[in-house]
Amino acid sequence: MDLIVSILSKYGLQALALVLVMGGVYEAFHKSNAQTAASWESELVTNIDGFFQGGLTARNFSGLNNTVAIKA
Structure with missing residues (x-):
C-alpha cells in the first residue's frame, strides 16, 4: 500500500509540475482576441493615414477620369 501511494504521489507531483510549466508558457506567449483586434x-x-497624407502607400489618381475608368 505504501508503495502505491509513493508512486502515485511521485507521478502526481510530476504531472502538476508539467501542468504549471505548460500554463506558464501559454500565458507568456498567447495573445487575446482583444489584443489581436487592437493590433489590426x-x-x-x-x-489609412499614410494613404491620405501622401506617404509611401499613397495612390496617385491625378490621371483618373471617367474615360480611363471605363476603359479599364
Missing part, C-alpha cells in the same frame, strides 16, 4: 486596428489606421 492600429495597422489599419496607420495605413
Whole structure:
C-alpha cells in the first residue's frame, strides 16, 4: 500500500509540475482576441493615414477620369 501511494504521489507531483510549466508558457506567449483586434486596428489606421497624407502607400489618381475608368 505504501508503495502505491509513493508512486502515485511521485507521478502526481510530476504531472502538476508539467501542468504549471505548460500554463506558464501559454500565458507568456498567447495573445487575446482583444489584443489581436487592437493590433489590426492600429495597422489599419496607420495605413489609412499614410494613404491620405501622401506617404509611401499613397495612390496617385491625378490621371483618373471617367474615360480611363471605363476603359479599364
